[in-house]
Amino acid sequence: MQIVADENIPLLDQFFSEFGDIVRVPGRTMTAADVADADILIVRSVTQVNEQLLAGSKVKFVGTATIGTDHIDLDYLEKAGIGFRSAPGCNAQAVVDYVLSALSVLVDSRGIAFTELSVGIVGLGNVGLLLRNRLEEMDVEVIGVDPFKDPEDVGVLSSFEEALSADVVTFHTPMTKSGDHPTWHMLNAETLAKMKPDACLINAARGAVVDNAALLEHLKANDDFSAILDVWEGEPEINTELLDYCWLGTPHIAGYSLDGKMRGTEMVYHGVCEFFGLPIRCKLAQFLPEPGIKRVNFTEQAPVHQALRTAIRAAYEIRVDDGVLRSAMRRSKNLRETFDRLRKEYPLRRDTPTLRVGVPARAHDLMDALTSAGFDVRTK
Numbered sequence: 001m002q003i004v005a006d007e008n009i010p011l012l013d014q015f016f017s018e019f020g021d022i023v024r025v026p027g028r029t030m031t032a033a034d035v036a037d038a039d040i041l042i043v044r045s046v047t048q049v050n051e052q053l054l055a056g057s058k059v060k061f062v063g064t065a066t067i068g069t070d071h072i073d074l075d076y077l078e079k080a081g082i083g084f085r086s087a088p089g090c091n092a093q094a095v096v097d098y099v100l101s102a103l104s105v106l107v108d109s110r111g112i113a114f115t116e117l118s119v120g121i122v123g124l125g126n127v128g129l130l131l132r133n134r135l136e137e138m139d140v141e142v143i144g145v146d147p148f149k150d151p152e153d154v155g156v157l158s159s160f161e162e163a164l165s166a167d168v169v170t171f172h173t174p175m176t177k178s179g180d181h182p183t184w185h186m187l188n189a190e191t192l193a194k195m196k197p198d199a200c201l202i203n204a205a206r207g208a209v210v211d212n213a214a215l216l217e218h219l220k221a222n223d224d225f226s227a228i229l230d231v232w233e234g235e236p237e238i239n240t241e242l243l244d245y246c247w248l249g250t251p252h253i254a255g256y257s258l259d260g261k262m263r264g265t266e267m268v269y270h271g272v273c274e275f276f277g278l279p280i281r282c283k284l285a286q287f288l289p290e291p292g293i294k295r296v297n298f299t300e301q302a303p304v305h306q307a308l309r310t311a312i313r314a315a316y317e318i319r320v321d322d323g324v325l326r327s328a329m330r331r332s333k334n335l336r337e338t339f340d341r342l343r344k345e346y347p348l349r350r351d352t353p354t355l356r357v358g359v360p361a362r363a364h365d366l367m368d369a370l371t372s373a374g375f376d377v378r379t380k
C-alpha cells in the first residue's frame with residue numbers, strides 16, 4: 001500500500017511503515033497529483049480534503065491526526081465510501097495547559113488570585129470539560145455553555161449570554177456553518193458588546209468562530225478589553241494589525257505538545273488497523289520520550305498562589321510563543337511562510353501531567369493546589 005502523509009506528522013515510520021511505502025508531502029500545498037496513487041491519506045488541519053483532492057484517486061481511508069475536522073468534507077468521504085478517522089481529544093491537555101498559562105499571566109497582570117476570576121467556557125467537549133474540571137478544582141467560578149450536551153452528563157449548563165458576562169470567555173467549539181447552533185462568527189460585534197468592557201477573550205478553537213474584523217474594531221474602541229488568540233481568520237496569512245492589538249497572540253500551537261501530536265498519530269493508526277482489519281502492534285508508550293524537565297521543587301514557605309503560577313508556566317509559558325510570533329511577523333517578508341515555519345519548527349513541549357512537582361510532606365495546601373491543577377505531585 002502507499003501512504004501519503006503530511007510531512008509534519010511525527011512517528012510515521014514507527015506506526016505506518018509495516019503497511020507500505022510512506023510518501024511525505026507538505027500539508028498546506030498537497031495536490032490531487034500527490035494523492036492519486038495513495039491507498040491511505042494522513043493529514044493535519046492545513047489540508048482541505050474534498051472531492052477536488054480525492055476524485056479519481058485510489059484513496060480508501062483518510063485519517064487526520066487532529067481534533068478538528070472542519071478541513072474535511074465528511075459528506076464527500078461517506079458518499080465515496082472512503083473510511084475516516086480523526087483524533088478526538090488527542091491534544092486536549094495541551095490546549096488546557098495553554099489556557100491555564102494565559103490565565104496565570106492575566107491574574108499576575110491584575111494582581112489577583114485565580115479564585116477571583118469567573119471563566120465562561122463555550123463548548124464542553126474534550127477540551128472544555130477538561131478545562132472546567134481543572135478550574136473548578138482550583139475553585140474558579142466557571143460558566144459552561146454547550147447546547148448539544150445534557151446537564152445529566154456534564155453538570156450545570158448556562159446560556160451563551162450568561163457566559164459572555166464572565167471576566168474571561170474562552171472558546172472550545174468546532175467551526176460549523178450549519179445546523180441549529182453554528183459557531184461561525186458566534187462572537188461578533190453584537191455579542192462582543194455584551195461582554196464586560198474589561199473582559200478577556202481567549203480563542204484556541206478556530207479563527208472564524210470569532211469575527212476578526214469586529215474584534216479588531218472592538219479592541220480599538222475598548223482599551224481595557226483584551227484578546228488572546230491562538231487561531232486566526234485567514235491563517236496562515238494573519239492580520240498583523242489584529243496581532244498588534246491582541247494582548248497575547250500565538251501561531252495556532254495551543255495543541256502542539258509532543259504528547260498531543262504523537263497521540264494523534266496513534267489514534268489514526270488505530271483507525272487504519274480497524275478499517276483494514278489488521279492487528280494493533282504498536283503502542284505510543286514505546287516511543288514517547290521521558291520528559292525533559294523532570295522536576296520542579298517548592299519549599300514549605302512557597303506561597304500557594306505563587307507556586308501554582310510558577311508550576312503552570314514551568315509546564316508551558318505562553319509569553320514565549322507570543323514574543324516569537326510578534327518578532328517573526330515584524331521581520332517577515334512573507335507572512336504565510338513565517339506563520340507556517342513557526343508551526344513546523346515549534347520547539348518540544350510536554351503536557352502538564354508529565355511535569356513532576358516536589359513539595360514537602362507537611363505542605364498540604366500546596367500539595368492540594370498543585371494536584372488540582374493537574375501536576376504529578378510528589379512529597380520530598
Ligand SMILES: NC(=O)C1=CN([C@@H]2O[C@H](COP(=O)(O)OP(=O)(O)OC[C@H]3O[C@@H](n4cnc5c(N)ncnc54)[C@H](O)[C@@H]3O)[C@@H](O)[C@H]2O)C=CC1
Pocket residue numbers: 067068069088089091092095122123124125126127128145146147148149172173174175181182183186204205206230231252253254255256
Ligand atoms: N488551537 C489548537 O491548537 C486546537 C484547536 N482545537 C479546536 O478546538 C475545538 C474543540 O476541541 P474539543 O473539545 O476536543 O472538541 P469536541 O468535539 O470534543 O467538543 C466541542 C464541543 O463544542 C460543542 N459545541 C458545538 N457547537 C456549539 C455552540 N454553538 N455553542 C457551544 N458549544 C458548542 C459540542 O457540542 C462539543 O461538546 C476543535 O473542534 C478544534 O477545532 C482543538 C485542538 C487544538
Ligand SMILES: O=C(O)C(=O)[C@H](O)COP(=O)(O)O
Pocket residue numbers: 008043044045046065066067068069091252254255256
Ligand atoms: O487538533 C486540532 O484540531 C488542531 O487544531 C491542531 O493542533 C492543529 O495542528 P495542525 O494540524 O494544523 O498541525
